[in-house]
Amino acid sequence: MEYRRLGKSGLNVPVLSYGTATFGGTTEFFKTWGTSDLADAKRLIDICFENGVNFFDTANGYSRGVSEEILGAALQGKRQDALISTKATFPMGSGPNEYGSSRFHLIKACEDSLRRLRTDYLDIYFMHGFDANTPVEETLSTLDSLVQSGKVRYLGCSNFSGWHLMKSQAIADQRNLTK
Secondary structure: OOEEEOOOOOOEEEOOOEEOOOEOOOOHHHHOOOOEOHHHHHHHHHHHHHOOOOEEEOOOOHHHHHHHHHHHHHOOOOHHHOEEEEEEOOOOOOOOOOOOOOHHHHHHHHHHHHHHHOOOOEEEEEEOOOOOOOOHHHHHHHHHHHHHOOOEEEEEEOOOOHHHHHHHHHHHHHHOOOO
């Protein structure tokens, strides 16, 4: 397997990762993608490891956390050999603070993901989308505190426009926060 550095970090990741959106399939939307159960997940993860793929990507929003639960159970005894990324931002319930990139939501989302994944740290924590309702400074400050606490090792973003990413990077630079 070929490995590359993750951005400007020192972390080496395989050029291929395994996405787990098909784990669970417990909501109507994700059911159409797949319904891999724990036995399927264990078999697929073993195939990945046999072929040098050790990077597994999930999100709290995939089947409302069931994907994370299955991935966490399937990686029992193998966590030290795996890189795990997950994402937050999209709704996890109908309440006014159950989505977005606010400090309130991100801290709860991270804690919930750690519990579901049966781990005490995330290798990469992605913002699943840009939250125009929360100040970027609040989001970045919260993410920086998650890194400083050891709960998150690296940060990333998904579904951001180029200018949203550059705005976030500039603010992180200005405030000396984790990029």
